[in-house]
Amino acid sequence: xxxxxPSTRTERDPLFGGNAGMGSEYLEVRxxxxxxxxxxxxxxxxxxxxxxxxxxxxxxxxxxxxxxxDAITGLVPATGKVNKSGTQLLGxxxxxxxxxxxxxxFQTASVFEELTVLQNLDIxxxxxxxxxxxxxxxxxVEPRIAEVLDTIGLASLAEVRAGILAHGQKQWLEIxxxxxxxxxxxxxDEPVAGMSKEEREQTGQLLRRIGAERxxxxxxxxxDFMRQFATSVTVLARGRVIAEGSVAEVQADPRVQEVYxxxxxxxxxxxEIGGA
Amino acid sequence: xxxxxxxxxxxxxxxxIMLLAATGLVxxxxxxxxxxxxxxxxxxxxxxxxxxxxxxxxxxGASLLISLVLGFLVGGAMGVIIEITxxxxxxxxxxxxxxxxxGVGLVLQQVxxxxxxxxxxxxxxxxxxxxxxxxxxxxxxxxxxxxLVLALVCLAALAAALQYTALGRRTRAVxxxxxxxxxxxxxxxxxxxxxxxxxxxLAGVAGVALTLIGSTSSxxxxxxxxxxxxxxxxxxxxxxRGALIAAFVLGLLQSFLEYSTxxxxxxxxxxxxxxxxxxxxxxxxxxLKTRSLV
Amino acid sequence: MSTTTPAAPARxxxxxxxxxxxxxxxxxxxxxxxxxxxxVLSDFRLGLLGKFLCFAIVAAGIGLAWGRGGMLTLGQxxxxxxxxxxxxxxxxxxxxxxRGDAVPDFMSIAGVRDVPxxxxxxxxxxxxxxxVLLAPGAVAVLLGLMxxxxxxxxxxFAILSQALAAALATWVVGQQMLGGSNGLNRFRTFFGFDxxxxxxxxxxxxxxxxxxxxxxxxxxxxxxxxxGELLVAVRDQEERVRFLGYDPAxxxxxxxxxxxxxxxxxxxxxxxxxxIISPSDVGIVPxxxxxxxxxxxxxxxxxxxxxxxxxIAWAESSLSESFPSAxxxxxxxxxxxxxxFLPGGLASLGGVxxxxxxxAERVPHEEPDEPASVRTTEPEKEPVA
Numbered sequence: 001x002x003x004x005x006p007s008t009r010t011e012r013d014p015l016f017g018g019n020a021g022m023g024s025e026y027l028e029v030r031x032x033x034x035x036x037x038x039x040x041x042x043x044x045x046x047x048x049x050x051x052x053x054x055x056x057x058x059x060x061x062x063x064x065x066x067x068x069x070d071a072i073t074g075l076v077p078a079t080g081k082v083n084k085s086g087t088q089l090l091g092x093x094x095x096x097x098x099x100x101x102x103x104x105x106f107q108t109a110s111v112f113e114e115l116t117v118l119q120n121l122d123i124x125x126x127x128x129x130x131x132x133x134x135x136x137x138x139x140x141v142e143p144r145i146a147e148v149l150d151t152i153g154l155a156s157l158a159e160v161r162a163g164i165l166a167h168g169q170k171q172w173l174e175i176x177x178x179x180x181x182x183x184x185x186x187x188x189d190e191p192v193a194g195m196s197k198e199e200r201e202q203t204g205q206l207l208r209r210i211g212a213e214r215x216x217x218x219x220x221x222x223x224d225f226m227r228q229f230a231t232s233v234t235v236l237a238r239g240r241v242i243a244e245g246s247v248a249e250v251q252a253d254p255r256v257q258e259v260y261x262x263x264x265x266x267x268x269x270x271x272e273i274g275g276a
Numbered sequence: 277x278x279x280x281x282x283x284x285x286x287x288x289x290x291x292x293i294m295l296l297a298a299t300g301l302v303x304x305x306x307x308x309x310x311x312x313x314x315x316x317x318x319x320x321x322x323x324x325x326x327x328x329x330x331x332x333x334x335x336x337g338a339s340l341l342i343s344l345v346l347g348f349l350v351g352g353a354m355g356v357i358i359e360i361t362x363x364x365x366x367x368x369x370x371x372x373x374x375x376x377x378x379g380v381g382l383v384l385q386q387v388x389x390x391x392x393x394x395x396x397x398x399x400x401x402x403x404x405x406x407x408x409x410x411x412x413x414x415x416x417x418x419x420x421x422x423x424l425v426l427a428l429v430c431l432a433a434l435a436a437a438l439q440y441t442a443l444g445r446r447t448r449a450v451x452x453x454x455x456x457x458x459x460x461x462x463x464x465x466x467x468x469x470x471x472x473x474x475x476x477x478l479a480g481v482a483g484v485a486l487t488l489i490g491s492t493s494s495x496x497x498x499x500x501x502x503x504x505x506x507x508x509x510x511x512x513x514x515x516x517r518g519a520l521i522a523a524f525v526l527g528l529l530q531s532f533l534e535y536s537t538x539x540x541x542x543x544x545x546x547x548x549x550x551x552x553x554x555x556x557x558x559x560x561x562x563x564l565k566t567r568s569l570v
Numbered sequence: 571m572s573t574t575t576p577a578a579p580a581r582x583x584x585x586x587x588x589x590x591x592x593x594x595x596x597x598x599x600x601x602x603x604x605x606x607x608x609x610v611l612s613d614f615r616l617g618l619l620g621k622f623l624c625f626a627i628v629a630a631g632i633g634l635a636w637g638r639g640g641m642l643t644l645g646q647x648x649x650x651x652x653x654x655x656x657x658x659x660x661x662x663x664x665x666x667x668x669r670g671d672a673v674p675d676f677m678s679i680a681g682v683r684d685v686p687x688x689x690x691x692x693x694x695x696x697x698x699x700x701x702v703l704l705a706p707g708a709v710a711v712l713l714g715l716m717x718x719x720x721x722x723x724x725x726x727f728a729i730l731s732q733a734l735a736a737a738l739a740t741w742v743v744g745q746q747m748l749g750g751s752n753g754l755n756r757f758r759t760f761f762g763f764d765x766x767x768x769x770x771x772x773x774x775x776x777x778x779x780x781x782x783x784x785x786x787x788x789x790x791x792x793x794x795x796x797x798g799e800l801l802v803a804v805r806d807q808e809e810r811v812r813f814l815g816y817d818p819a820x821x822x823x824x825x826x827x828x829x830x831x832x833x834x835x836x837x838x839x840x841x842x843x844x845x846i847i848s849p850s851d852v853g854i855v856p857x858x859x860x861x862x863x864x865x866x867x868x869x870x871x872x873x874x875x876x877x878x879x880x881x882i883a884w885a886e887s888s889l890s891e892s893f894p895s896a897x898x899x900x901x902x903x904x905x906x907x908x909x910x911f912l913p914g915g916l917a918s919l920g921g922v923x924x925x926x927x928x929x930a931e932r933v934p935h936e937e938p939d940e941p942a943s944v945r946t947t948e949p950e951k952e953p954v955a
Contacts, residue, residue: 073813098815110810112803119799126796127815134797181814311725362910370725371642372909375865378858379905386898502736502854505729540744547737551716551730558720 025051025085027072027102027185027215032080034064034071034239041067042078043239051184054211056226057219059236060259065219066107068236069187073097073104084185099127103183107190109170113163117154117173120162121145124177145180151209152176153202168199172206179210186216192225204229235259282414283531289420291527292427293489296482297504298511298519299430303475304355305505306514307451308468310363311374315504316497317384318354318476322347322483323492324392326399337402343484351480352473354384359472381498388494399487419488426485427523430478435516437474447471451514506550512560521561526550586793586872595873596783603779613768620775620843622883623782625860626876627836630785631829632864633875634792639825640805641723645731646860648738649706649830651852653837655742656705658754658847659689660698665758667693675756676749686747695761706834710827718819718826723808732854739853753848760842771843778839782876785832790872792828801825833860862901866908868917878915 029047033040042064049055057065071078074094082089089097112120122138125145141149141158149155152172157165162173171191178186191207192200200222207216207229220226226233226247233250235243237259243250250256297319304310326343333339358380366373401419408417438444449457450467458464479497486496507526511518526546533542554560587595607619628646635641662674663685671678673685691697713734717727743751763770792798804811804818811818841847850856860879867878882904890897908915 093817094812095815095817098813104813106810110807112806112810114802114806115799120803122796123800123803123811124814126800129796134800135791135795137794138796138799177814305725309725311728362906366910369913371728372913374642374644374725374728375858375861375909376906379902379909381902382898382905383902386895386902390895498854502729502733506733509726509729538744540740544737544741547733550733551713554722554726554730555716555720558722558726 025184025215026083027085028081028083029068029072030081030083032068032071032078032082034067034076034078036076041239042071045080045236045239045241047234047241049185049215049217051215052212053215054207054229054231055215055217056230056233057217057236058221058223058226058233062238063236063259064239065236066189067239069104069189069217069219072187073102095127098181098183101183102185102187103178103181104187105171105174105178105189105191107193109167109174111162111165111170111173111177113161115162116159117149117162117165118145118158120173121148121176121180125180127181148176148179151179152206168195168203171195171203175206175210184214186210186214188216188218190219190221192220192222200225278413279535281412282416283535284528285411285414285416285420286534287528287531288424288524289416289527290530291524292420292424293482293486293500294503294507294527295520295523296423296427296430296485297479297500298507298523299427299434299516300351300475300478300482301504301508302511302514302516302519303434303471303478306508306512306519307447308471308475309367309370310472311370311377311505312355312358312363312476313374313378313501314354314358314380314384315377315476315479316499316501317381317388318351318479319483319486319497319500320384320388320492320494321350321354322480322485323399323487323496324388324397324483325350325480326484326487327392327397327492330399335402336400337404339399340402340405340484340488343487344481347480347484348477349480351483352477355472355476355479356469358476359469363472364468385494385498392494394494396491396493398491401488405488417489423485423488426481430481431516431520434474434478438516443467443470506547508560510550510553510560512562515560515562518561586790586798592790596787599783599786603783604776607779608772608775613771616775617771617843618887619880620778621840622880622887623775623778624836624840624843625863625883626879627778627782627785627839628833628860629864629867629875629879630782630789631832632860633867633869633871634789634801635825635829636861636864637869637871637875638793638798638801638805639822641822641826642728642861643731643826643829644728644854644861645733645735645857646829646833647735647852647854647857648731649710649833650837650840650856650860651735651738651742651847652706652709653702653834654841654847654851655748655754655837656692656698656701657838657841658757659692659748660695661757661760661841662754663689663693664695664761668759676754677747680746682747689747702834702838703831707827707831710830711823714823714826715819718822719817721819732857735852735857736854739849742849742852749848751849753846753851754841755846755848757842757845765842765845774839774842778843781835781839785835786872786876788828792825793872797821797824859901862904862908864915865913866904866915868915869913871915871917874915874917 027047027049029045032042032045032047034042045064045068047055047068057068059065067076070076072082072089074089074092074097078090080090084100084102087100089100089102092100112123115123118141119138122142122145125142126134146155149158152175154169154173154176157169162170165173175186175188175191188207192203195203204225207218210216218226218230230247233243233245233247234241235250235253235256242259243253243256245253297315300318301312301315304312304315322343325347326340329343329346330336330339333342358377362376362380363373366376405418405422408415409421410416438448446457446462447467447470449460449462450464454464457467482500483497486492486500490496503526507519507523510526511520511522529549530542530546533545537545608616611619628650632643632646635643662676666672666674673682677685685693692701717730722730742748742753748754758765760770760774763773765771765774792801800811800816800821804816804821808818811821837847840851863879863882864875865878866882867876868874886897886901889900912918
């Protein structure tokens with residue numbers, strides 16, 4: 001389907017349009033609008049995300065990408081509809097939305113620095129625990145946490161205080177925290193910003209591994225990263241969706257070229273994002 | 277009818293005292309985020325300044341005017357000293373500034389007791405402020421009227437300074453975005469110091485004014501402090517107009533509640549009202565989101 | 571758990587000692603409080619120590635709410651006062667009953683013939699104990715839900731809680747039926763025991779000591795539990811916790827309520843031990859003073875607040891006896907120096923000195939075996955601990 005199908009693709013990888021045959025989870029956004037003091041930060045955004053899709057949300061600065069995530073997760077008030085597999089999300093409280101399986105990360109890694117990696121994950125896994133369980137000590141490492149520790153590659157650092165992790169490791173920990181919390185919609189805000197090339201590569205592989213059974217939305221500025229790992233792309237500009245489709249389709253779209261650098265420079269830019 | 281008018285004036289007067297004590301806090305607490313518990317002791321320093329000046333001046337009227345200026349300078353100087361020696365290190369730990377400045381307040385109170393003695397002292401009221409005037413059938417002491425005017429003048433002067441002077445613009449710039457202001461060549465250190473000087477100076481002025489309606493002891497400032505903080509909280513951080521409205525509303529509320537209950541019950545009810553109010557407006561009357569500071 | 575891993579930097583978590591050290595610690599504390607103190611201290615000093623233990627009980631709660639939960643509880647005087655006045659009312663009524671009077675002594679002096687209706691429930695010891703144990707916590711739940719659900723926090727919360735303590739003190743001053751600014755005093759009996767008998771006063775001390783041990787055990791369990799980890803997470807990154815599906819308000823309310831309950835119990839013990847409760851024990855100044863011991867001992871440790879509170883109270887009583895004004899200066903200076911420049915309290919002093927000794931120390935980057943799929947890089951910044 002996509003012209004940029006990486007050669008390493010396996011059956012379990014995310015794919016364009018999602019792997020609807022394997023699961024029926026979805027996130028449907030309709031007419032989402034956010035207004036700040038009269039300024040329309042997001043207008044009438046529609047998004048349909050199916051399980052198994054690795055969707056990238058791109059656009060110039062101020063396009064409203066993070067605001068869309070903020071609105072879905074209840075951080076900013078919004079109008080419209082957000083429907084996660086039949087559950088309406090808009091209007092519910094942030095922690096309720098999180099409990100319904102929508103997890104997010106932030107541009108600046110925000111792990112609990114005073115706590116160990118394991119403690120971070122244990123907290124993330126425990127929103128549904130009973131008061132009685134909460135008031136007792138953590139007996140050991142729960143199997144699902146051990147599994148995620150392996151997935152994010154931090155198993156040997158489980159007892160390290162999260163504050164001393166490297167930048168990339170903190171981002172992985174954050175993703176891991178969403179995984180142990182059983183989030184099936186993951187909204188990641190610039191997960192690879194500030195990462196080294198190798199770390200980006202590893203993060204991309206990680207997203208691939210976790211993306212098959214979940215719906216993953218990545219806000220990114222890094223076009224190389226997007227090209228390499230996206231199965232589908234939505235382009236936002238000035239609060240509106242201006243294009244959507246596979247990487248190739250989006251790159252070829254003149255409107256996308258225009259918003260990115262204006263018409264004259266668009267060719268150069270296309271070369272940049274489409275090159276290699 | 278007379279009762280209502282007289283309660284209104286009592287309320288406005290109480291409100292103006294709260295406002296006077298709170299105006300400086302709008303700057304230091306509202307804009308700089310420093311919870312300065314020693315603000316009350318700056319008020320006390322203003323009161324004792326008035327007392328000392330009067331010992332050296334023959335005319336009570338001249339002494340009041342000199343004290344207002346000196347009180348501002350004394351309060352401001354104390355604020356700057358504390359900013360430089362302590363608060364500078366604590367801007368990223370706002371809650372800790374509260375405890376540190378509480379310690380400063382304890383020390384200053386004890387200094388006052390050691391220097392001026394524990395018993396309260398009194399300052400004579402100038403002849404042109406003694407007696408009362410009749411307004412709409414209510415008898416209003418001139419001193420109370422003077423404080424009302426003074427509070428409004430201080431607030432207006434501060435608002436004008438923030439709005440129209442270069443310093444005010446710089447202050448607002450720093451408050452909105454410290455980094456951006458610094459990169460455009462504004463020394464945020466100087467702005468911090470000036471803001472703190474003015475905010476603390478206004479506490480000194482409040483202290484001078486308070487000598488007109490009560491006696492001065494080492495704890496005079498402390499008794500006004502909580503109300504002043506509540507005014508700032510209810511008005512919205514950094515909002516002069518919020519503080520203005522909050523101070524007078526709370527003053528009126530207290531006055532009418534006091535009339536129908538007792539002073540202590542009224543005070544308790546005012547606290548309760550504020551807690552309930554914050555249920556509906558956790559950011560206070562005006563929040564910073566409006567993108568204006570005054 | 572942390573002691574087993576060399577990678578975990580030294581401080582933070584060992585702030586709660588492990589089971590072995592805890593057992594030894596409790597045994598030692600019990601010996602000191604129940605055997606050594608009564609043997610070496612005069613009855614008067616023992617009573618003083620009992621009073622300090624009350625402050626330590628308050629401090630243990632503040633350590634949890636403030637040190638671990640980040641809530642600057644400036645108004646513990648409110649809860650302390652509730653417990654204290656409720657107990658004082660009961661004791662006054664019981665004394666009157668023993669003497670066969672219709673009303674407590676201070677009321678009959680004021681010419682009051684009948685006990686006010688709102689006093690009457692406290693004639694019952696059971697009601698009194700229930701109110702002491704439950705009322706401060708109930709008020710804290712209500713307040714906490716109102717305040718935290720609306721995301722009022724930080725300075726706002728600190729000022730509001732302070733205002734509430736001030737409100738209580740102001741209200742009590744105006745209540746002649748609570749003794750006004752003189753407070754309630756001159757208690758003769760405590761649940762039937764004669765308070766002038768040294769043996770009974772000693773028993774009272776043992777009750778306070780036992781309560782403190784229980785309180786410390788409760789705080790220890792809370793700190794070590796999953797809840798304790800979550801509380802620290804809420805303290806450091808409240809919004810982040812929300813996005814993990816928790817309501818941080820509930821997490822905070824629990825710690826706030828526990829702290830309030832402890833303060834109420836301490837207040838109730840304070841009354842028979844000290845023999846007086848007045849508005850000056852519950853207002854703003856005593857409320858903030860509760861914090862200084864906590865700050866000095868180390869606000870986020872288990873024992874720091876307790877030992878700090880006892881130490882400060884001891885220093886106050888011995889210094890202010892001979893140099894009242896010097897003590898105020900010392901107290902002010904302690905707030906400034908400890909909070910301003912040693913926020914971890916004395917508990918962190920060891921760490922600070924060690925770091926001074928080895929200025930070039932970088933936290934060793936323990937890199938155990940390289941994770942399979944992830945390359946570890948150098949940590950970007952110096953850790954804080």
